[in-house]
Each structure stands twice: as C-alpha cells, then as structure tokens.
Amino acid sequence: MMMCKEATRLMSLKQDRRLTFQESLSLRFHLTMCGACRQCDRQFSLLHRAGAGLESRLANASGDDASRQAGPGRSE
Amino acid sequence: MTSSPPRMERLVAARPRLLSFARLHLRDNALAEDAVQEAIMAAIEKDASFAGRSGYETWVFGILKYKILDTMRFQKQQGRLQPLDGESDDDAIDRQFQENGRWHEHARPENLGNPDKVFENEHFWRVFDACMIMLPDNIARVFSLRELMGLSTEEICRALDIKENNCWVILHRARLRLRACLQQGWLKEEMA
Numbered sequence: 583m584m585m586c587k588e589a590t591r592l593m594s595l596k597q598d599r600r601l602t603f604q605e606s607l608s609l610r611f612h613l614t615m616c617g618a619c620r621q622c623d624r625q626f627s628l629l630h631r632a633g634a635g636l637e638s639r640l641a642n643a644s645g646d647d648a649s650r651q652a653g654p655g656r657s658e
Numbered sequence: 659m660t661s662s663p664p665r666m667e668r669l670v671a672a673r674p675r676l677l678s679f680a681r682l683h684l685r686d687n688a689l690a691e692d693a694v695q696e697a698i699m700a701a702i703e704k705d706a707s708f709a710g711r712s713g714y715e716t717w718v719f720g721i722l723k724y725k726i727l728d729t730m731r732f733q734k735q736q737g738r739l740q741p742l743d744g745e746s747d748d749d750a751i752d753r754q755f756q757e758n759g760r761w762h763e764h765a766r767p768e769n770l771g772n773p774d775k776v777f778e779n780e781h782f783w784r785v786f787d788a789c790m791i792m793l794p795d796n797i798a799r800v801f802s803l804r805e806l807m808g809l810s811t812e813e814i815c816r817a818l819d820i821k822e823n824n825c826w827v828i829l830h831r832a833r834l835r836l837r838a839c840l841q842q843g844w845l846k847e848e849m850a
Contacts, residue, residue, distance in 0.1 A: 585759025633805025
C-alpha cells in the first residue's frame, strides 16, 4: 500500500494538474484510511487558497471592505 | 471614471502593500523596490488604459506581476538564480516522515481550522509571511509563482527554464515545509 510520504506527493500534484485515474484512485484509497493525510490534504488546499487570496487581500486592503474577503476565485 | 481618493493618492497608499507582495517573490529589498517603482511609473503612464473592469489596485497589482516576472527572467539570464535542484533530498522534509514513509508523531498534520475564519485573522497572515520567508529561495520562487501568482507549472517552466517534473518536486517540498511551519506558528501561538 502507498505510504503517507508518497500520498503527500499526489496531494501536492493534485493542486497543479489533474491526477491520472490510477493516481487518483490510490490517493483516495489512502485518504480513506489515514486521518493525518486527510488533514494534510486540507492544509494543502488551504495553502492554495491562501496564496490566491493574498493578492486580493493586499489589493483590496484600502478600506474597501466589501471586497476584502480573501476568497479563492481562481481555478486550479 | 471618478474615483475618490484620486489615483495618485491611491498609488501612494498601495505602495507598501505592493512592496510586501514584490518582496515575497523577489526576496530582496532593492529588487522589490525597483519592481514596485517601475510598476507605479507604468501605472501612471498607462493611466488612460485602465478600463475599470477590475479595481484600480487590482490593475496595478497586475502590472507589478509582469515586472516581477521580468525581473526573474533577467536574473535567470544573468545566471543569478540559485539552480533548482529537484533531485537531491530535502532534510526538512525527511524530518516529517519515518523511514517507512509514515508521519513522525511530532509532524502529524492537524486541523488548521475553517479557511474562511482563518483568513480573517491578521495573525494567520503574519505567520504565513514568516513561513514564506523561511523557505529557501529557490523553493519559494517556484511556490510563489504557482500559488501567489497563479501561473501554471507549464508557464513556470517556461519562465524559469526548468523541467515540469522538477517543478512538481519543488512544489511538493514547498507545501510540506509550509504546512509544517504554519501548523507550528499558527496552532501553537493560537493556544498560547
């Protein structure tokens, strides 16, 4: 079975390109069994959203509070 | 478009934020200052071409991104960028895993909280900033192009002249380092 270190490689890859069917299947299988990796997967997604949100946060910090939310709004 | 305050004032007000964005990418104060200066000059010169589809600041940030990329390309041509090495091992990452590939107990990923809530917290962004600064330059460069600028790995490869596979390896390292750093800085201090 795939180990956590290898699973994190696929979680990271998933943020950058579409996984192959095989990759996606083995990652999903690992995630159902491993709570730590499920958290890691969430952390990677949070990093992705944070990165995307940083620019809009800086660009909109000038008191225009309506659009201040550091949302994603960017495709993968 | 009538905007208040006038655009010059908005540029002045945005300057520190433009600078922190440029610094995250270029990791050098002088280079960041230059890129921001050029972006502001370009924004003034091209003022008429601001179409008002996005916010003014967003438009200026868009200009700055081009300037940052130009700077990186130039550094690359001059051979001033540390080479990107996707082959050798990364100790900071090996420390998170046991030899059998499972997480070390001390590095086990934890719940960072609901992203919407987390992003509202100023302290989170300070930790994020600090963690970015702690990344090695060559890793940070690829990560910021991918996640802060939203370039595809294909575009990054073209800009930095590296192999896509190399890019993925580096992004994997960047994310593992950042997640460990965030978890440390964010969860630990939140409890304190």
